Amino acid sequence: MEVDYIDEILKGKLVCPEPEGDGKPLSVPTKSVVIEDTLDGMEADLVSDLGFGEKLAVVYDLNTKEALGGRVERALDSIAKVVSVELPGRPHADMETAEKLAKETESADALIAVGSGTINDLCKFTSACVKKPYAVFGTAPSMNGYTSVNASITVNGLKKSLPACAAMGVFLDLTVLAAAPRRMILSGLGDSLCSSTARADWLLSHLLFSSKYRSEPFLILDRDEKILLEEPEALMAGDLSVMRHLARTLVLSGFGMTICEGSYPASQGEHLIGHYVEMLGSQERPESFHGEQIGVTTLTMARLQEMLLQQEKLHVVPSTRGKNDLIDHFGPDLGIACWEEFSKKRLTSGAAEKLNEKLEREWDSIRERISKVKVSYFTLLDVLRRAGAPTTPEDLHWPKSLYYDAVRYAREIRNRYTFLDLAADGGVFEKPDFLERNLKCAAGSALKMKSLEQFPLRKLREVEYVLADIDDTLTKDGYLPATAYTALERLKAAGLKVVLITGRSAGWCDHIARMWPVDGVVGENGALYFHMRKFERDGEKHEKLMKRFFEKNEEERKRKRDSLGKIWKQIRDEVPRAKLASDQDYRVADLGVDFCEDVFPPLEEAEINRIISIFEEHGALAKLSSIHVNGWFGEQDKLKMTRILFKEVFEENLEEIRDRVIFVGDSPNDAPMFEFFPSAVGVANVRNWGDRLECEPVWITTKESSDGFGELAEALLAAKGHIPKTTL
Ligand SMILES: [Zn+2]
Structure with a gap:
């Protein structure tokens, strides 16, 4: 049987399983944790086991009295003299209320809190003050906070984390928890x-500055957390078995602290x-719960962490923020308090130099280690979406500008070195529009295309085929970055079938089909597909390039080529700056006219339009890619040839399996594919085409070209449970 971490910790039997642990059992002051579908009838026994004495103060407010307080009070009547303390209205966890509570419970031997955040904080803090x-x-x-030893208490208007008592007994009735207001769940x-982003931050600080770090708090959470990530819908629907995992996660997280x-x-x-917004935001806006806020800020951190982990090199500069800047920013009192924290970790020029040396030597191993322990942004987003939780600052009624400031300056409120510091010290926030582009307050809201982040994870999991355009989808500035090639490799290694769909020549396709990590390539806008066919003969494995042309008759292909030659003569006469595509010699079915690959400056729109109409006057079809106008005689198009390829290579009917196929492209000649596939994705540069795009893809990536392709691959791999690789 699996060991139960809560029981083991309570018994003082759990020793850190990691080699770096100190071999001592983990210990906590809490004596008893009981989590049951219902605790009805057990209340008196649970409390009397703790040996608290004869007089017990039961503390609740109006809401928690109704939910459970009345029942607990009646049950405890049989074992002790009960002092009832009902906190009036909506109590706040502040010093004044705590002092009042201490007085009202003066005659009692112990406090029994019935509630969650506020009531629990008040009771644990008060009991520490009065030593009960x-x-x-x-x-x-x-x-x-049920099992942690700190309480969040407001002192003179400032929220502080103060030392408090750990609860001796934590009793969670799952039926009661499931009946709590939805937003509290x-x-x-x-x-x-947030344990994933907190872990990445904490580990970063450890790896950069050798500060203390322990992995046990995360190891003990693993099992319960996994189910929460998988079953958010069931949790919200009141499934007690999933609620148990949430309750356990909260208890274990408190133990971790x-x-x-x-x-x-x-x-x-x-x-x-979150604290920054709480402290500096207006008190007017509608209230949201702490954990709702942390869900949103966790997404921001996850994204920021992933962006930084993708950087192959990082260079920090000394901080220019001084004491007066902080006072200007936070006001006199808070500014000085922040300076006391910030000045301890602020990068001086000496510290920056040391850190740069460290980054130079170890950044690769650091980012590899952190990437291994973090949950992907897409997974976190998907879990919150499926639960119906807020995912953007707007959902919390937080103004965008306040939020951007929070991301930039929140690091100044506490002496903890996190990815917020690394981003600031690395000058990342100085890049124009960085926050706007990357934090996506209103993800894709102005566009019809939906941000890829909103792609339902379950649908991503079902994808088996990835079809991708090449120019400006896989390539960037005319070359194929490792990001894109690695993404292809990893998709294939993960068992996905990858087919490239391009206007490029037969010559290119020969090379691509032979050497790239793909299952085939449709070229010349659907005039052909090439595929390496694997077969066995006499017990030996072989591969052979299979060439399939749309126009099967070779004579016919030649005749059409001659006609295209005449068209080219006319284009050359009428649009003198147009060039024959550099790969024209390696084409079999179409004529490529270059308007911006090797032509500089690129042709004007009127010139491009003229080229298209010359093709059309001769009865040829013409399509615009990001660099060429391609024209041909015949019925072929990319989609038709893709259908043929699916039938002949994969023995699948493309119509029937559309939902399992993702197409990703960037330009007007991809429009028929965008239209056909319900899961079509555009890389961000697809936007540049504006009206020239007859049909938009449903989804759009955040990043452009090869980086956008990498982003899609990462989302697919994450959905299928592959750990993200940092080079993506
Ligand atoms: Zn929290």
């Missing part, structure tokens, strides 16, 4: 998801962004 034990009956799975989910003597494993950059 406390236990908690949770009413919502909204936060991870979303909050617990959001606050749980206790073990590490600090919130390191559950609060890093994502919490800093």
Whole structure:
């Protein structure tokens, strides 16, 4: 049987399984954690096992009294003298309320909290102040503070994390938790998801500055967290077995913080962004729960971390932010408090030099290590979407400009070095439009095309075939970056079938089909496909290039080529700056006219239009790619040839399996493919075509050309459970 981490920790039996652990069992002050479908009838026994004494103060507010407080109070009546403390209205976890609570519970031997965030914080803080034990009956799975030893208390208007008592007993009735307001459940989910980004941040700080780091808090979460990532719908539908995993995650996350003597494993950059907005945002906007906010900020951190991990080189510069800048930014009191924190990690020129040496030597191994432990942005986004949780700052009614400031400056409020610091020190935020382009406050909202991030994960998982255009989809500035080639390789290695669809010549296709990691290539806009056929003869494996032409008759192909020759003469006369495509000698079926590959400056729109009409006057078809006008005689097009390829190579009817195929392209000649495939994707540069695009793809990537292709590949691989590779 699998060991139960909660039980093992309570018994003091769990030793860190990692080699770097110190061999000592993990220990926490909590004595008892009971999580059951229902605790109805068990309340008195649970509390009397703790040996709290004869007089118990039961603390609740109006809502939690209704949810569970009344029941707990009645049950405890049989074992102790109960002092009932109902906090009026909507209580706040602040110093004044805590002082009042201490007075009202003065005669009691112990506190029994019935509630979640606020009530739990008040009770754990008060019991630490008055040195009395406390236990908690949770009413919502909204936060991870049941088992932690800090409480979030407002002191003179400033939210602080203060030392508090750990609950001796944590009792979670899953039926009660599942009946909690929906947004409180979303909050617990959001606050749980951040363990991935917090881990990446914490590990970064450890690898860069040798600060303390422990992996146990994450190892103990693994199993429960995995189910949360898989079953957000069931959680929200009230499935108690999934609710149990959320409850366990929250308990174990609190244990993780206790073990590490600090919130390191559950609060890093994502919490800093949230705290910044809380501190500097207007109090007017509609309230949102802590964990709802953390869900959104976690997505931002995940994206930022992935972007930085993709950088092959990073170079930091000394910080130019001084004490006065912080006072200007945060105001006098907060500014000085922030400076005390920030000045400890602020990069001086000496520190920047040292860090650069480190990055120079170790960045590759650092990013590899961090990439291995983080959950992909797409997975996190998908989980929150499926649960119906907020995913953008707008969802929380946070203004965009406030949010961008939060991402840039939140690092200044606490002395923890996170990816927010690495981004700022690396000058990433200085790039024009960086936040606008990469944080996507309103992802794709102005466009008909939907951001690829919104692609449902389940549909991505079903994809078996990837069809991709080459020019300006795989290539960038006319060359094939490793990003794109690696993406092809990895897609193929993951078992996906990859076919390239291009206007390029038969000569190119011969090379591509033979040497690239693809299953075939449709070339010359559908005039042909080439495919390396594998076969066995006399027990030996062979491969042979199979060439299939749309026009099967070779004589006929030659006759059409001659007619295209006449068309070229006319184009050359009328549009003198037009050039024959450099690969024309290697073409079998079409005529490529270059308007911008080797032609500089590129032809004017009127010239391009004239080329197209000359083709059409001769009864030929003409299509515009990003670099050529291609014309040909015949019925072929990319889609028709792709159908033939699917039938002959994969023995599949393309019509029937459309949902399992993704096409990705960038230009007007891809329009028929965009139209045909319900999951067509455009790389971001597809936007440049504006009206010339007859049909838009449904989805659009954030990045352009090869990087956009890499982004799509990464999403596909992540959906299929492959760990992202940093070079993507
Ligand atoms: Zn939190």
